[in-house]
Amino acid sequence: MRLPSSQSPLRIVSIGGGNGLSTLLRGLKRYAKAGENVLDITAIVTVTDDGGSSGRLRRDFDVLPPGDIRSCMVALSADESLLSRLFQYRFSSGRGLKGHSFGNLFLTAMTHVTGDFSQAVKFSAEVLAVMGRIYPSTASNVYLEATLADGRKVQGETRISQSKSRIQRIDLRPRKPKPLTEALQAIAKADLITLGPGSLYTSVIPNLLVDGIPRAIASSPALKAYFVNLMSQPGETNDFRASDHVAALLRHAGRAYNRSLIDVCVVNTRPIADTVLRRYQAAAATPVENDIATLERMGLRVVATDLVRMGGTKFQAKVRHDQGAIGAVALELAQQGHRARLKLIS
Secondary structure, rough: OOOOOOOEEEEEEEEEEEEHHHHHHHHHHHHOOOEEEEEEEEEOOOOOOOHHHHHHHHHHHOOOOOOHHHHHHHHHHHHHHHHHHHHHEEOOOOOOOOOOEHHHHHHHHHHHHHHOHHHHHHHHHHHOOOEEEEEEEEEOOOOEEEEEOOOOEEOOOHHHHOOOOOOEEEEEEEEOOOOHHHHHHHHOOOOOEOOOOOHHHHHHHHHHHHHHHHHHHHHHHOOHHHHHHHOOOOOOOOEEEHHHHHHHHHHOOOOOHHHHOOOOEEEEOOOHHHHHHHHHHOOOEEEEEHHHHHHHHHHOOEEEEEOOOEEOOOOOOOOEEOOOHHHHHHHHHHHHHHHHHHHHHH
């Protein structure tokens, strides 16, 4: 695959959270390693986690949840060896320490040293020699509130993920938190903006609820791509087709931005092995149906290719996006966006 000249780096902004965003960043990092000034990567990460180590630190120290940010830093670190392993190290015992990762504690301490979470992320990224920039989608201390199909309201990402009733709408509290200026600037300069993969309601959509981010995406001349999840997520997207994911994104971003928020949908074509599928079905998870005709009627271009990697042991295999595959797709789309951007300038 031909990369751009050193005078013209590809600029990719990836928006999301959780394992999906980290996987995409790892796939992109290999191209950033290919040569100086070839690829410019920016990650914009949701900060609504309230479970596990992140949730405990959030409650105990009044900091933004560091977990997803930490995972992105490790994913983009120049060398995922000793330092990265240290940041991912999770204490298995110790009063007050059990369950915490070292990286989460480091980010929390750095936040108190600098007085600013965004600065803490910047300095921590320098320690790991991160090949890109990472911004929280907002510096405000926000939490999620879901309105369910039965009319109930559920607060907190953890409780929302465990809900058995279909999610009607997700909101941030307090409403319309301010974005980071640096994140908006990166969006404006991007050749490609990616949304997902990742939990629709708790990793991807929360970023679109930050004031100004949907407008910035819609206004950017970049190509915009949504990477559809491989499997439905019990409690969030039961029976969702690819078009249902897109519709939820557009609905939460606001009608004013519907025509310019997503240009391309990236979907998987590889079937999931029956042995793995049965185990997922036992947990009420099924492959996301790629209703390509519906997506095209929505005005979207569809990129359909093999994106699956089976991780884990034979009997505990997990369905995951292949980092090499989604990285290659993102790079190709960034090149298309770059060419289109140059045409606009000329």
